[in-house]
Amino acid sequence: LLRTVPTAFPFGFAVFFTDSVDTAMTARGNRFLLRDLPLASRLVLAVFLTSTALGYSLALLQLHFRNAWPGNALPTTADVEATYFGQRVQAVSWVEKLLETPEGPLDGTGSMRPAFTTASDRWEALIRHKTPEQMAKLHAEREGERLALLSWVRSGAGKKAYDNDDYRLTDDLARHEITTEFLVRDGSNHEPTHPPRVRIRTLLNTRCATCHAEDGRHEQARHIPLDTHERLQPFCQVQATRKAHTLPQLAQTTHVHLLGFAALYGLVGLVFTFTSYSGWTRGILGPFPLALQVVNIACWWLARADPAFARLIVTTGVLTAVGLGGQIACTLFDLFGRAGKIVMLTLLLSSCIVAFFVNGSVVAPYLDRERLDALINNP
Numbered sequence: 001l002l003r004t005v006p007t008a009f010p011f012g013f014a015v016f017f018t019d020s021v022d023t024a025m026t027a028r029g030n031r032f033l034l035r036d037l038p039l040a041s042r043l044v045l046a047v048f049l050t051s052t053a054l055g056y057s058l059a060l061l062q063l064h065f066r067n068a069w070p071g072n073a074l075p076t077t078a079d080v081e082a083t084y085f086g087q088r089v090q091a092v093s094w095v096e097k098l099l100e101t102p103e104g105p106l107d108g109t110g111s112m113r114p115a116f117t118t119a120s121d122r123w124e125a126l127i128r129h130k131t132p133e134q135m136a137k138l139h140a141e142r143e144g145e146r147l148a149l150l151s152w153v154r155s156g157a158g159k160k161a162y163d164n165d166d167y168r169l170t171d172d173l174a175r176h177e178i179t180t181e182f183l184v185r186d187g188s189n190h191e192p193t194h195p196p197r198v199r200i201r202t203l204l205n206t207r208c209a210t211c212h213a214e215d216g217r218h219e220q221a222r223h224i225p226l227d228t229h230e231r232l233q234p235f236c237q238v239q240a241t242r243k244a245h246t247l248p249q250l251a252q253t254t255h256v257h258l259l260g261f262a263a264l265y266g267l268v269g270l271v272f273t274f275t276s277y278s279g280w281t282r283g284i285l286g287p288f289p290l291a292l293q294v295v296n297i298a299c300w301w302l303a304r305a306d307p308a309f310a311r312l313i314v315t316t317g318v319l320t321a322v323g324l325g326g327q328i329a330c331t332l333f334d335l336f337g338r339a340g341k342i343v344m345l346t347l348l349l350s351s352c353i354v355a356f357f358v359n360g361s362v363v364a365p366y367l368d369r370e371r372l373d374a375l376i377n378n379p
C-alpha cells in the first residue's frame with residue numbers, strides 16, 4: 001500500500017507529460033522518483049520547497065508579534081496558555097512589581113526595595129552605632145513599611161486613604177512591626193490606634209518622593225515625580241492583560257489553518273513521498289505534519305477547557321515544524337545528483353551561517369529594545 005498510494009495521485013499528471021518518466025517507471029517496477037523528472041521540474045520543486053521553508057519562518061515571525069510576550073522570540077507555554085485558556089496569573093501593577101522584585105538595579109527594570117533600607121534618606125548615619133539586635137528590629141520595621149505600601153497598592157491605591165493620610169492595615173499585617181513614626185495616633189492619648197492605621201501619604205513622601213520629586217535627591221528619579229496621588233496612580237494600576245481568543249476568532253483561525261496549511265503540508269508531503277527513501281520513512285514522515293496539525297488544532301479547542309492542553313499545543317506545534325523542515329530538507333537533498341547535493345549542502349550551510357549572524361546583530365538587539373519599550377510604555 002505504501003508503495004502504490006503515493007504514485008496514484010497528482011504526480012500521475014506530471015508523469016503523463018514527461019516522456020522520460022515513462023521509461024524510468026517501467027524500469028523500476030512502476031515506482032516513480034523525483035529524480036526521474038526533468039531538471040527544469042526539479043528546479044521548480046527546489047524553489048517551491050525553499051520558499052515554503054521561508055514562508056514558514058515568516059509564519060513564526062507572525063507568531064512572535066501576535067502571541068509572544070515582548071522580548072521573547074516565540075510564545076512560551078505561559079503565553080500560549082494566556083492566548084487559548086485565558087490569563088491565569090494575576091497581573092500586577094508596576095509599583096507592585098518593583099516592591100516585590102528582590103534585587104536588581106534601582107530603576108524601572110529592577111527593584112525599589114532598597115528605598116526602604118540602603119537607598120533611604122540618611123541610612124548610613126542611621127545604622128552607624130546599631131547593635132545586631134537593633135539592626136534586626138530596624139529591618140523588620142522597614143519590611144512592615146513595604147508590606148503596608150504593597151497592601152495599599154493592591155487594594156487599589158485609594159485616593160481617600162492617601163488624602164486623609166490614613167490607611168487601615170488588614171488583620172495579618174496589623175501584627176507586623178512597622179516604624180511607629182508612620183502610625184496614626186489616637187487624638188486623646190497619642191498612642192497608635194488599634195487596629196493600627198498607617199499614614200500612607202507620609203510613608204510615600206518619606207520613602208519615595210525624597211527621590212521622586214522635582215527637587216528630589218536623585219537626579220534621574222526627579223523626572224518621575226511621585227509626590228501626588230495623581231502622579232502615583234498610573235504606576236499603581238494593573239497592566240492590561242491580554243485577552244484569550246474569543247470563540248469567533250478561534251473559529252476563524254481554525255478554518256484558515258485547516259484549509260491553508262492542509263494544502264501546503266499536503267503538497268510538501270506528497271512531493272516527499274516520491275523521494276527515494278524507504279517506504280517506511282515516506283509512509284510515516286509523509287503524512288506526519290498534516291496529521292499533527294490536526295492534533296495541534298484540536299488542542300487549541302481543548303485548551304479552552306483545560307490549560308494542560310496549552311503545553312500540548314507547544315509540543316505538537318514544534319513537532320509539526322520539525323516534521324515539515326525534515327521533509328523539505330530531505331526532499332531537497334534527494335532531488336539532485338552528487339553535484340546538486342553539494343550545491344544544496346553549501347546553500348544550507350551558508351544560510352545557517354547567515355541566520356547565525358542575523359540573529360546576533362539584528363534579532364537579539366531587536367528583542368532587547370522590545371523588552372525595554374514594553375516596560376516603558378505599559379503602565
Ligand code: HEC
Pocket residue numbers: 094095098106107108112115116119120207208209210211212218220221223224226235
Ligand atoms: C534613591 C532614590 C529612589 C528612591 C528612594 C525611590 N526610587 Fe523609584 N526610581 C529611582 C530611579 C533612579 C529610577 C529610574 C529612573 C529612570 O529610569 O530614569 C526609579 C524608577 C522608578 C519607577 C519606574 C518609573 C519609570 O518610568 O521608569 C517607579 C514606578 C518607581 N521608581 C517607584 C518608586 C517607589 C514606589 C518608591 C518608594 C517605595 C521609589 N521609587 C523610591 C530612584 C528612587
